[in-house]
Structures are given as structure tokens and as C-alpha cells.
Amino acid sequence: xxxxxxxxxxxxxxxxxxxxxxxxxxxxxxxxxxxxxxxxxxxxxxxxxxxxxxxxxxxxxxxxxxxxxxxxxxxxxxxxxxxxxxxxxxxxxxxxxxxxxxxxxxxxxxxxxxxxxxxxxxxxxxxxxxxxxxxxxxxxxxxxxxxxxxxxxxxxxxxxxxxxxxxxxxxxxxxxxxxxxxxxxxxxxxxxxxxxxxxxxxxxxxxxxxxxxxxxxxxxxxxxxxxxxxxxxxxxxxxxxx
Amino acid sequence: xxxxxxxxxxxxxxxxxxxxxxxxxxxxxxxxxxxxxxxxxxxxxxxxxxxxxxxxxxxxxxxxxxxxxxxxxxxxxxxxxxxxxxxxxxxxxxxxxxxxxxxxxxxxxxxxxxxxxxxxxxxxxxxxxxxxxxxxxxxxxxxxxxxxxxxxxxxxxxxxxxxxxxxxxxxxxxxxxxxxxxxxxxxxxxxxxxxxxxxxxxxxxxxxxxxxxxxxxxxxxxxxxxxxxxxxxxxxxxxxxxxxxxxxxxxxxxxxxxxxxxx
Numbered sequence: 001x002x003x004x005x006x007x008x009x010x011x012x013x014x015x016x017x018x019x020x021x022x023x024x025x026x027x028x029x030x031x032x033x034x035x036x037x038x039x040x041x042x043x044x045x046x047x048x049x050x051x052x053x054x055x056x057x058x059x060x061x062x063x064x065x066x067x068x069x070x071x072x073x074x075x076x077x078x079x080x081x082x083x084x085x086x087x088x089x090x091x092x093x094x095x096x097x098x099x100x101x102x103x104x105x106x107x108x109x110x111x112x113x114x115x116x117x118x119x120x121x122x123x124x125x126x127x128x129x130x131x132x133x134x135x136x137x138x139x140x141x142x143x144x145x146x147x148x149x150x151x152x153x154x155x156x157x158x159x160x161x162x163x164x165x166x167x168x169x170x171x172x173x174x175x176x177x178x179x180x181x182x183x184x185x186x187x188x189x190x191x192x193x194x195x196x197x198x199x200x201x202x203x204x205x206x207x208x209x210x211x212x213x214x215x216x217x218x219x220x221x222x223x224x225x226x227x228x229x230x231x232x233x234x235x236x237x238x239x240x241x242x
Numbered sequence: 243x244x245x246x247x248x249x250x251x252x253x254x255x256x257x258x259x260x261x262x263x264x265x266x267x268x269x270x271x272x273x274x275x276x277x278x279x280x281x282x283x284x285x286x287x288x289x290x291x292x293x294x295x296x297x298x299x300x301x302x303x304x305x306x307x308x309x310x311x312x313x314x315x316x317x318x319x320x321x322x323x324x325x326x327x328x329x330x331x332x333x334x335x336x337x338x339x340x341x342x343x344x345x346x347x348x349x350x351x352x353x354x355x356x357x358x359x360x361x362x363x364x365x366x367x368x369x370x371x372x373x374x375x376x377x378x379x380x381x382x383x384x385x386x387x388x389x390x391x392x393x394x395x396x397x398x399x400x401x402x403x404x405x406x407x408x409x410x411x412x413x414x415x416x417x418x419x420x421x422x423x424x425x426x427x428x429x430x431x432x433x434x435x436x437x438x439x440x441x442x443x444x445x446x447x448x449x450x451x452x453x454x455x456x457x458x459x460x461x462x463x464x465x466x467x468x469x470x471x472x473x474x475x476x477x478x479x480x481x482x483x484x485x486x487x488x489x490x491x492x493x494x495x496x497x498x499x500x501x502x503x504x505x
Contacts, residue, residue, distance in 0.1 A: 048343065049342070070345040073343060073344065074345045078339075080336060080339055082335070084340050086257070086261070086337060088264040096253065096256075097254075097340075098253075100252055100257075101250055101253055101346070102250075102344060102345060103244075103245070103246025103247065103345070104249060105245070106249075106252075
């Protein structure tokens with residue numbers, strides 16, 4: 001269960017959005033913290049194969065992206081920043097569609113769906129259209145969808161943006177519990193400081209490069225910051241307003 | 243076929259069918275448009291246009307009967323372009339990413355989408371032909387069956403053409419251009435509404451444009467198929483056009499075209 005990048009670079013025109021970025025993440029809850037425009041979503045697009053790196057390597061669970069894309073996709077769950085659910089279909093239809101794309105039979109998928117939706121307290125909404133769900137429920141459906149094929153690596157790009165505090169807490173807690181129970185590697189991108197706990201593995205990204213990485217409390221001590229917010233301000237002081 | 247591929251194919255087709263039936267207005271407009279042509283347009287033009295005996299018809303036919311294959315192809319053309327619009331929409335809205343997260347090969351996924359779209363076209367044409375038989379359109383019963391492969395092939399071709407266009411369109415707003423520059427010229431510069439010998443009498447260069455339009459081959463392929471015959475030159479043209487459009491659509495597929503990132 002690992003995500004490793006080596007000297008990863010990506011350009012928008014002539015501007016480097018990701019600049020020789022190297023990370024090495026293992027099992028557990030890893031938080032990617034950075035301001036808007038720091039390169040979080042670009043990094044996600046590269047990790048999910050939507051963008052091709054100008055240079056550098058990506059290895060997920062030991063598989064190289066260039067040679068083993070299918071194996072990587074089979075072992076990876078993703079929740080994108082932008083909602084990708086089909087609003088006119090029901091929760092069940094959305095989840096079965098995704099299961100089909102992963103080559104999972106409907107009967108097997110339904111077993112997984114029932115188990116995951118029960119944990120996420122979404123079973124009563126199984127046959128509701130996504131359009132009828134509130135933002136928090138939609139996000140939970142997206143998380144459920146990312147887990148149907150039982151991935152070993154889970155990427156969540158600002159999965160709690162726009163949600164109320166209770167929904168955010170519920171989702172963060174659920175994902176952290178998953179890490180412990182299944183031993184998966186989670187990369188959680190956010191710009192919300194209150195989602196970072198002292199014992200989380202933290203990566204601070206700015207201008208396409210990692211400014212610091214390590215256990216959150218250790219990083220705070222190292223940079224003589226009282227809390228994550230102060231640490232973040234210090235390391236992203238030059239961030240442009242986007 | 244590996245089961246995973248079968249489940250994936252099933253998932254994609256099911257989703258497209260479900261979406262289609264959710265959009266009742268789409269089904270309605272797909273039927274109303276050609277029926278309106280058949281009832282109003284054909285009534286107005288039948289007096290002005292005399293259609294002499296020509297292949298594959300064994301006798302004089304009504305104008306309604308003449309334009310029916312063209313109207314079927316119009317349904318397929320609109321459905322193909324609608325699929326292309328939905329691809330652009332999915333790309334803009336981000337739902338395309340779900341498709342791209344599949345571990346199965348991208349060309350296979352796109353072929354599944356094309357087959358799903360072709361099946362929907364087939365369904366719409368069958369419903370249209372069901373209504374058309376009450377409007378002086380006389381098609382032999384076996385003709386409905388022999389037309390199925392032709393409709394499917396034409397739908398696959400026009401779907402691939404739509405997919406190819408969706409790769410060229412950067413924004414949803416640009417889609418109106420497709421209407422003006424693809425759908426209307428393709429439809430009017432074909433044998434859908436008038437026999438080409440009529441066009442030849444009017445303008446030679448327009449006649450040649452119609453001859454080279456692959457949509458003409460689609461219309462003629464279906465016209466013959468509805469009367470249990472095969473128009474070999476039309477079949478060859480549609481097959482070649484399908485191969486070219488499919489290859490180009492798969493090669494030029496750029497799912498992230500026009501996207502901006504924020505994070």
C-alpha cells in the first residue's frame with residue numbers, strides 16, 4: 001500500500017504546476033494541505049492517470065504507471081473535488097454503473113454496496129435519485145463508490161468542501177477508521193486545517209512543490225509553530241491569491 | 243469474452259438506456275421531429291415532387307414512402323450528435339472521469355458507449371416506423387427485420403462521427419456550430435428528401451457533393467434494407483466511413499480537453 005512519486009513535473013503552458021515533486025506515502029492517513037492553485041488537483045490528475053507527467057515517475061503499490069495502469073486502477077479508489085455522480089440516476093444505479101466499469105458483477109457489487117452503505121448510514125437512500133440528496137449525502141455516495149472495488153489506495157480531493165461541520169466530521173472519521181481497519185493508504189487533499197490531527201502524516205504543497213512532510217505534530221515542533229495553521233502560514237507565505 | 247468485459251459492457255449500456263428513459267423530452271422530440279416531417283413536409287411536397295419508379299421500389303411510391311429511410315437516418319443522426327453532446331457535457335461536468343477510472347482499455351469503453359448509443363438509435367427508429375405505417379408508409383414485414391443490421395451499422399457510424407466531433411469541440415457552448423456545420427449539410431446534401439437525379443437536374447456540383455456525402459450511402463443502405471435488398475456500394479461506403487470515423491474518434495480522444503484545475 002504505497003504512493004511514490006519521483007521528480008514529478010507537469011506544465012500548464014510554460015508554467016510548472018508540479019515541479020520535480022517527490023513523495024513517498026505508505027499505509028495510513030496522509031493529508032495533502034495547500035492553498036488554491038498549489039497543485040493538489042493537478043497532482044491528483046497525474047496520480048489517477050488523467051494527466052501525463054512531463055517528467056518523473058509514479059509508482060502505486062509498486063506498480064509503475066506507464067506499464068501497469070490497469071493494475072493500478074483496480075487497486076485505486078478516487079473521490080474527485082468536483083461531483084461526478086449522475087444526478088438523474090439513483091444511488092444504486094450510480095454505484096452499479098461504477099461496479100460495471102470495474103468488471104464487477106451486479107450480485108457481487110450489491111453485496112459490497114449494502115455493506116458500505118450500511119456503514120455510511122445511506123441504506124435508506126439506496127433507491128433515491130442523487131438529485132434528491134443533500135451535499136453531505138452525495139459526498140458519502142461518492143466515497144461509497146470509491147470503495148466498491150475494495151481499493152488499497154484511496155485518493156480524496158477536497159472531499160469535504162462545502163459541507164457542514166457534522167458531515168465533514170463524519171466523513172473524516174469514517175475514512176480514518178477505514179485506514180485502521182483495512183490498512184489502506186489514503187491521500188486526503190484539503191485546505192481546511194481542522195481536518196488535520198496531530199498524528200496524521202502531513203504534506204504541505206505550494207507552487208507545485210512539497211514544502212514539508214512528516215507527522216503533523218513533529219513538523220509543528222520543527223518549524224516552531226503553535227499549530228497547523230501557523231505552520232501552514234509560514235510555509236505558504238508566498239502563495240498568490242487565486 | 244472475459245466476464246469483466248461483459249459486466250462492463252452491461253454496465254455502460256444499462257446506464258445509457260436508463261439515462262435515455264429519464265429524459266422523456268428527448269424521446270418525444272426524437273419522434274415528433276421526423277413525424278412532423280412525414281405528416282407536414284411530405285404532404286406539402288408530394289404534389290410538387292413526383293417520384294418515378296426507381297430501385298428498390300417496384301412501382302410508383304408516395305413521397306412519404308420515399309422520405310421514410312431518410313427520416314430514419316435523421317433520427318440516427320440526431321441521436322449520434324446527442325451522444326456527442328453528452329460526451330462534451332460529461333467532460334465539462336467531470337463525470338467522464340468515472341469512465342476513465344475503469345481498469346479496462348479505453349477503446350473498449352468507447353466502443354461500449356457507441357454500441358449503447360446505436361441500440362438507442364435502433365429503438366427510436368423502430369418506434370418511428372411503428373407510427374409511420376399509419377401514414378401511408380408501406381414496408382414489408384420482413385423489411386423491419388432486414389433493416390435492423392443496417393440501422394445498427396449506420397447508428398454506429400454516426401455515433402463514431404459524433405464522438406470524433408466531441409473530441410474537436412472544446413466547450414459545450416460551441417456545440418451549436420455542429421448543428422449548422424454538420425447535421426444540416428449532411429442531411430440536406432443527401433438523398434434523404436429527394437432522389438439524386440432530381441438534384442443532378444438542378445445543379446451538377448451539388449449532385450456530386452451529395453454523391454460523396456456518406457450520409458447518402460446511409461440513406462440508400464437503409465432504403466434497400468427496408469425492402470430486403472442490399473445496396474453493395476452503399477454498404478461498402480458506410481463500412482469504410484465507419485472504420486475511418488471510429489479509428490479517428492479513438493485516436494483523437496482527449497478526455498481532459500478544455501478542463502481547468504483549481505487545487
